[in-house]
Amino acid sequence: MRAVSRIAQARSRSGPELYAVLIIAGIALVAVGVASGDFWAILANARMICLSCIGIQ
Amino acid sequence: MNRDASNTRPLRWVALLIVGLVAVALLLWALSPGGDRLVAARNAEQLVGAVAPDFQLKTIDGKQIALRDQPRYAYVLDFWTVSCPPCHSLAPELQSIHKKYGFHGVRVVGVNLADSATAIKKYMEKNGYTYIQTTDRGAVANAYGIFATPTVVVIDRKGIVRDVMVGLGPGWEGRLESIVKTVAGEK
Amino acid sequence: MTIHGKRSRRRTAIQIIAAAAANSGLPALKFCPYPGLNCYACPLASFACPMGSLQNFLSLRRFPFAIAGFFITIGATFGRAVCGWACPFGLFQDLLAGLGPRHKLVRSNRWTWMRYAVLIGLVVIGAFATGSPIFCKLCPAGTLGAGIPQVILRPSLRQMIGPLYWIKIGLLAALVLAAFFVKRPFCRFLCPLGAVYSPFNRVSLMRMRVDSSACTRCNACKGVCPVDIAIYEDPDSDACIRCLECTRCPAVSVSYGPTKSEYPLHTAGN
Known part of the structure; x- marks a missing residue:
C-alpha cells in the first residue's frame, strides 16, 4: 500500500495544472475537427443504421 | 468537516450541467430543419406504390439529374456509403443492371450519403464501375425515409416507387433483377 | 467510519435523465457524440455513439480530430464521471446489480486492463485494419439499444437476421447474467470508452480526496462502490467512475480545480 501511495503522490504533483492544458488542447482539437468537417462525417455515419453491425445480413 | 457541503455542491454542478445540455438539445431540435424527427416517419418501405418524392441530385462530375x-x-x-460493407456487395449487380438496361431508359444512380466526390470517383475507378454517382447531404435520403444503407429504391417511368429493398435480404439479386426487367419493359 | 443508507437517489435520477436525454427521439443532434456509450442505431438515439464514430473515422483512415478533442475535454474535466453519472449502459448494469444478490462475486479489479486491450485491439487496430467497426459488431450496448428494438420495430429486417445477431444476443445475455452477480462487469473489464476516460482520472479537474486522519480503512467505501474499489488505496485509480457514492463517508470528498491543502492528497501508508 505504501508503494501505491508514493506512486500516486508523485503523479499527483504534476496533476493540478495539467487538466487546464488538456482542456484547452481538447477544445483546440474540436475546433480543428469543425474546420475539417468532422461533425458532418459523424452525422452522415450516425443517421444511418449499420445493419451488418447489429447482426443483420 | 462539513459533510453536506462536500456532498451537495458537485452533485448540483453535474445536475445543472445535464439540465443545461438537455435545454441546449431541445433548443437545437426546435431550430433544426426537416420533418423527419420522429422515428415512425422514417420508413422507406412504406413508399412502395406511392408517387416517388421529387429529387434533384448532383453527380460527381458536376451534372444535375432529376x-x-x-x-x-x-x-x-x-x-450507400463507402464505409458500408454490404454496399460493396451490391455494386457489381448495379453495374450489371446499368450495362444491361442503361439503353432501355433505366438510370442506375448511386446516392452517396457520406463521402466526398473524390473518394467516390476513386472507388468507382478502382472497381471499374461506370453507373451514375451522386452525393446527397440528407435532403433526398430524408424525403425517401432512408434509415439504413444499402437501400435500393426502384422507380418506374411514371414516377411510382415499385420496390424498396433495405439491406440485402435472401434472394435480393433475383428480386432486383426481376423488378428492373419489368420496369424497363414498361412504356 | 461507516456509510449509512442506500445509494444516492440523486445519482439514479441524474442517470435516468441522462439516459432519457440520450434517447429522446430527437435525431437532430446526431452530429454530436454522446459522452457515454449509447448506440446511435437505437431507434430513439439523439446523439452519435463516440465509439462508433471513432471507429468510422479509423475505418475511413481519417484522423478523428473532433472525437479526440471531445474525449480529452471531457476526460480532463471529469475523469471517468461520465461512466458513473451519464452512461445509459452503466445505469442498466447498476439496476441489474440492484436486482441480484447483495453479496457480489469478483471483488478484485485485477483484470481491468482488459478494457485497454478491447480499446486498442478491437476499436483502434480492428477498425483501422479491416475498415469496419469490429467493436460495434460485438457491443452489448448496441444489441440492447439497437439490435433488439430495430428488429422489433422493423419486421422486414427479421428475414435478414444472420449468425452474428445470435452471437450478439448471447454476449448480451451473458453480460446481463454476470451483472446480477458482479458489479458493472462491462464497465470494469470490457468497456473501451471507459478505457479512454480512465487515464484522465489522474489529472482531471474533478478529483477524489481521502482524509488520511479520518480514514479507518473499514472498506465501507468498497461496499458501496459500484465498481468495487477501496478509494483510500488510490483516490486517482483508473477504475474509479467518480460516482461519489463513497463521499457519503466523511473521510472522502471530491474537489474541483487546483489542490488546496485542506486534506493531504493521499492517505494510504501515511
Whole structure:
C-alpha cells in the first residue's frame, strides 16, 4: 500500500495544472475537427443504421 | 468537516450541467430543419406504390439529374456509403443492371450519403464501375425515409416507387433483377 | 467510519435523465457524440455513439480530430464521471446489480486492463485494419439499444437476421447474467470508452480526496462502490467512475480545480 501511495503522490504533483492544458488542447482539437468537417462525417455515419453491425445480413 | 457541503455542491454542478445540455438539445431540435424527427416517419418501405418524392441530385462530375428529366427514365437509386460493407456487395449487380438496361431508359444512380466526390470517383475507378454517382447531404435520403444503407429504391417511368429493398435480404439479386426487367419493359 | 443508507437517489435520477436525454427521439443532434456509450442505431438515439464514430473515422483512415478533442475535454474535466453519472449502459448494469444478490462475486479489479486491450485491439487496430467497426459488431450496448428494438420495430429486417445477431444476443445475455452477480462487469473489464476516460482520472479537474486522519480503512467505501474499489488505496485509480457514492463517508470528498491543502492528497501508508 505504501508503494501505491508514493506512486500516486508523485503523479499527483504534476496533476493540478495539467487538466487546464488538456482542456484547452481538447477544445483546440474540436475546433480543428469543425474546420475539417468532422461533425458532418459523424452525422452522415450516425443517421444511418449499420445493419451488418447489429447482426443483420 | 462539513459533510453536506462536500456532498451537495458537485452533485448540483453535474445536475445543472445535464439540465443545461438537455435545454441546449431541445433548443437545437426546435431550430433544426426537416420533418423527419420522429422515428415512425422514417420508413422507406412504406413508399412502395406511392408517387416517388421529387429529387434533384448532383453527380460527381458536376451534372444535375432529376426525377422529372425528359424523356422520362426509370430509376434504380442506391443509397450507400463507402464505409458500408454490404454496399460493396451490391455494386457489381448495379453495374450489371446499368450495362444491361442503361439503353432501355433505366438510370442506375448511386446516392452517396457520406463521402466526398473524390473518394467516390476513386472507388468507382478502382472497381471499374461506370453507373451514375451522386452525393446527397440528407435532403433526398430524408424525403425517401432512408434509415439504413444499402437501400435500393426502384422507380418506374411514371414516377411510382415499385420496390424498396433495405439491406440485402435472401434472394435480393433475383428480386432486383426481376423488378428492373419489368420496369424497363414498361412504356 | 461507516456509510449509512442506500445509494444516492440523486445519482439514479441524474442517470435516468441522462439516459432519457440520450434517447429522446430527437435525431437532430446526431452530429454530436454522446459522452457515454449509447448506440446511435437505437431507434430513439439523439446523439452519435463516440465509439462508433471513432471507429468510422479509423475505418475511413481519417484522423478523428473532433472525437479526440471531445474525449480529452471531457476526460480532463471529469475523469471517468461520465461512466458513473451519464452512461445509459452503466445505469442498466447498476439496476441489474440492484436486482441480484447483495453479496457480489469478483471483488478484485485485477483484470481491468482488459478494457485497454478491447480499446486498442478491437476499436483502434480492428477498425483501422479491416475498415469496419469490429467493436460495434460485438457491443452489448448496441444489441440492447439497437439490435433488439430495430428488429422489433422493423419486421422486414427479421428475414435478414444472420449468425452474428445470435452471437450478439448471447454476449448480451451473458453480460446481463454476470451483472446480477458482479458489479458493472462491462464497465470494469470490457468497456473501451471507459478505457479512454480512465487515464484522465489522474489529472482531471474533478478529483477524489481521502482524509488520511479520518480514514479507518473499514472498506465501507468498497461496499458501496459500484465498481468495487477501496478509494483510500488510490483516490486517482483508473477504475474509479467518480460516482461519489463513497463521499457519503466523511473521510472522502471530491474537489474541483487546483489542490488546496485542506486534506493531504493521499492517505494510504501515511
